[in-house]
Amino acid sequence: MRTTRIGAGAGYSGDRIEPAVELAERGALHYLVFECLGERTVALAQQARLKNPDDGYDPLLVARMRAVLPVCRANGVKIVTNMGAANPLGAAEATRTIARGAGLSSLRIAAVIGDDVLSEARGTELALDIGGTVAGLGNRVVSANAYTGAGPIAAALSQGADVVITGRAADPSLFLGPLIAEFGWAVDDWPLLGKGVLAGHLLECAGQVTGGYFADPPYKPVADLARLGFPIGEVREDGDLVITKVAGSGGFVTAATVKEQLLYEIHDPARHFQPDVVADFSAVRVEEIAPDRVRVTGASGAAKTGLLKVSVGYRDGFVGEGQISYAGPGAAARGRLALEIVRERLALTGVCMSESCFDLIGADALHGAEHGRDHAPYEVRVRVAGRADSFIEAARIGEEVETLYTNGPAGGGGAWKATREVIAIASALVPETMVRTAIRMIES
Amino acid sequence: MKLRDIAHSRTGDKGDTSNISVIAFDEADYQFLRKHVTVERVRAHFGGIVTGDVTRYELPSIGALNFVLTGALRGGVTRSLALDAHGKSLSSALLTLDLPNRGSE
Numbered sequence A: 001m002r003t004t005r006i007g008a009g010a011g012y013s014g015d016r017i018e019p020a021v022e023l024a025e026r027g028a029l030h031y032l033v034f035e036c037l038g039e040r041t042v043a044l045a046q047q048a049r050l051k052n053p054d055d056g057y058d059p060l061l062v063a064r065m066r067a068v069l070p071v072c073r074a075n076g077v078k079i080v081t082n083m084g085a086a087n088p089l090g091a092a093e094a095t096r097t098i099a100r101g102a103g104l105s106s107l108r109i110a111a112v113i114g115d116d117v118l119s120e121a122r123g124t125e126l127a128l129d130i131g132g133t134v135a136g137l138g139n140r141v142v143s144a145n146a147y148t149g150a151g152p153i154a155a156a157l158s159q160g161a162d163v164v165i166t167g168r169a170a171d172p173s174l175f176l177g178p179l180i181a182e183f184g185w186a187v188d189d190w191p192l193l194g195k196g197v198l199a200g201h202l203l204e205c206a207g208q209v210t211g212g213y214f215a216d217p218p219y220k221p222v223a224d225l226a227r228l229g230f231p232i233g234e235v236r237e238d239g240d241l242v243i244t245k246v247a248g249s250g251g252f253v254t255a256a257t258v259k260e261q262l263l264y265e266i267h268d269p270a271r272h273f274q275p276d277v278v279a280d281f282s283a284v285r286v287e288e289i290a291p292d293r294v295r296v297t298g299a300s301g302a303a304k305t306g307l308l309k310v311s312v313g314y315r316d317g318f319v320g321e322g323q324i325s326y327a328g329p330g331a332a333a334r335g336r337l338a339l340e341i342v343r344e345r346l347a348l349t350g351v352c353m354s355e356s357c358f359d360l361i362g363a364d365a366l367h368g369a370e371h372g373r374d375h376a377p378y379e380v381r382v383r384v385a386g387r388a389d390s391f392i393e394a395a396r397i398g399e400e401v402e403t404l405y406t407n408g409p410a411g412g413g414g415a416w417k418a419t420r421e422v423i424a425i426a427s428a429l430v431p432e433t434m435v436r437t438a439i440r441m442i443e444s
Numbered sequence B: 001m002k003l004r005d006i007a008h009s010r011t012g013d014k015g016d017t018s019n020i021s022v023i024a025f026d027e028a029d030y031q032f033l034r035k036h037v038t039v040e041r042v043r044a045h046f047g048g049i050v051t052g053d054v055t056r057y058e059l060p061s062i063g064a065l066n067f068v069l070t071g072a073l074r075g076g077v078t079r080s081l082a083l084d085a086h087g088k089s090l091s092s093a094l095l096t097l098d099l100p101n102r103g104s105e
Helices: A018-026 A041-051 A061-075 A088-101 A134-140 A151-158 A173-183 A190-203 A255-262 A331-348 A391-402 B027-036 B039-049 B090-094
Strands: A003-010 A031-034 A078-081 A108-113 A141-146 A163-165 A231-236 A241-245 A278-280 A285-290 A293-297 A300-302 A307-327 A355-361 A379-388 A413-431 A438-443 B011-014 B017-024 B054-059 B064-069
Touching (some): A003 A018, A003 A061, A003 A173, A003 A190, A018 A031, A031 A061, A031 A173, A041 A141, A041 A307, A041 A413, A061 A078, A061 A088, A078 A151, A088 A163, A108 A151, A134 A141, A134 A307, A151 A163, A151 A173, A151 A438, A190 A231, A190 A241, A190 A278, A255 A293, A255 B017, A307 A331, A307 A391, A331 A355, A331 A379, A379 A391, A391 A413, B017 B027, B017 B090, B027 B064, B039 B054, B039 B064, B039 B090
Parallel strands (some): A003 A031, A031 A078, A078 A163
Antiparallel strands (some): A003 A231, A108 A438, A141 A307, A231 A241, A241 A293, A285 A293, A307 A413, B011 B017, B017 B064, B054 B064
């Protein structure tokens, strides 16, 4: 039975670069996939494209492609990525420039376009998960991108693409596309597509299945995280899956690392909604068959819903923040005094905030006061953050924290402040017929 | 005994919803986890952090539970003022849950 080997070269936009090179060199791969789009990333990329029409794709695309294109060409490894973000065609053109610069001719690069549905969604009564409609957000809306499926990726590969660059494709679809192209899986073979989604789900966060984000010594020690190896999925034509990694790289693949990633960002494991299928992970089995080789079986699936999720990016005011540290005897008491002073100052000076938080990092910032009650920290960090309607108003928050230097409790140090506009994300569901994807093929 | 002694955990996020897995190190402990790590106990443990519903999904085939907590991320990752806007550290809080010793069962 045929098997294909798919490597995961990145699990998020800023991920390490050299593990992908190691995979391309020594992974005996057929495909190398880079998953680089978070919930908000497309909205931010859309902002970048508005400023410069040639921009709007992943900021690390150039560095990643420079690092892997030559070795992928030499080893016959095809690349699939969502680094196109808000501008897949621009990303394809940038990739062509890199290929030519590296002396790689006749490299076929496909851009998958059509996930951008802003013009169709803007001003409509499309309902949002946060309540209200797209129309209700008015001119605060900056982007609307549909999570597209594996179909156009598989089609681009079947047309001979060496590199496929998408925008807001669903993360597992980046892996399901190659499987459909490789094995000719029917697009209504729901159990098989469910198995393919599981492969994609386990691989899409790269190092999170090979021991990254897992270490918790002494209960869960992991060796050599500075050289963490990224995963390889060996997928058989019948959907049977083994997760492994390059021999000698850092981290490990065990039943435990696979189980943690299996449930990562999953709600009902029997109904994991994807563009191509409703995947069912509820009866999956995980088995260590050799060191760093874990066999995963039992995934299934049911018919897709015909609906696609759309992420709507919208301007949501400004957040200002300031921090300052206190240490030694009485650190927490001085930190709490500092918080009270800032709270009073923001009120006295009339800073208008719709929401605010006053944290003592080291005591209560992550889980509230209850969980840290028995704990007297040697050092604490005061953190005040608030939401305001304007940049200037939001900036006042950090400025008030900074003035604690000369006006607040003794020994405050390391003050820091920042102000940013918030692009928030709401989601909606649209009929898949509203989203028309297309492929643009260019060649170096 | 703490939950951390017999299980491991990872948090994921989607919008304002957090999911927290509880996975037995030894699959033989699954029924013990199922009995003691209940929706009620998890809700009480997180107190005011969770403003919505707590739902538990059971995965006997891998010896794991999956908790889904709505309204747990202070408005959602993309707009929250929280230091840990993703709620990534919630798994560590859950692992401090007290469990009875198995011998006392």
